[in-house]
Amino acid sequence: MSDIAARNAALRQPWRSLRRQREGAAFGIWIFLGSEVMFFGCALLTFAVYRSLWPDAFAAAARETNITYGTVNTALLLTSSLTMAAAAEGAAAGLRRLTLCCLAATVAFGIGFLVVKGFEYQEDITKHLVPGAGFRLEAPQAQIFFAFYWLLTGVHAVHLSTGIGIATVLGIQAWRGSRMLASPAFEALGLYWHFVDLVWVFLYPLLYLGGRS
Template structure:
């Protein structure tokens, strides 16, 4: 069985085309599908960003005060981690189609997943600090500016949702890594690689927007 034949899935394996042409169509279909999914995710996160913008216009001083309470060191460190993971993902995407670069692909996939785990570890430390400072909307919330609790409600919701997406991305990369390590023919030309790495790109881009919205308010002066 050829490498292309092993990668074909229904309905692409029943088109009556050569394995290579069928795989090319499968890849085009998978890429189109993931872009549709990513567009829906952009709309979803866009609604969160819109809600943030409206609330910040209404409570500018409170959002500035609340933003100063976030830990910019943790936020900046996590930004560096995800940007580095994006570089590793890009190298993995470019090298995946070359059989002689299999080790490079596997190494970059492993590095990307490891950096994702590092992001979650740093975020866990930050969440622990936030809980210790009682920065959770409720009766014991330490800030008294009207609207400050709205900021942290968005903070917990948006970063938690991003963390869920990141965890899914780590799972996708771990699967690619495991199958690629077991089968030398799994990665080259496989649409699953492009789909998984495009999803990872969404995780990176969302954080690029979240970082300035959550960590920079109130720190310009």
């Protein structure tokens, strides 16, 4: 199939040109990410308020998190952003094998993150770090820290799982040839993936490094 035909197949209503359509996909994702910033920003602001209200309890609680798991996960996720960027650029350049390999690596890193996170959650539960009766720490405000720990990492994991799901679907479609590499979806996925990564860049110091200096 010629290049022009491939490009026409990727063009959808109501767009007049593929370049415009690509712009539109990126633009739409950027707006959506603005919305996501406010979503996480709301929780981070609430966290900041409590942290300034109860600095000692929050520092003591942050020391209970497992910094090894946290650091390994940070490394995994940052590396996945590299492969995701390569996949998106590869798709834009029409390099099929590079795109597929990098997408697969991205999915693998993402799943690796979730697996490590699962072990970490298990350890947190056995260490009684779930807020409520029998909580490990004495200061009641430390429970608020762990409320945010569970909530923020949980919401982040949901976002990451969404990203893994979309990356898997796009990878399969590209492998079968039912989605053209020229499709703007790869760039859109890349933007979303980097955002989820960026959220973790905020969560890691707030949840793992606090109280450890």
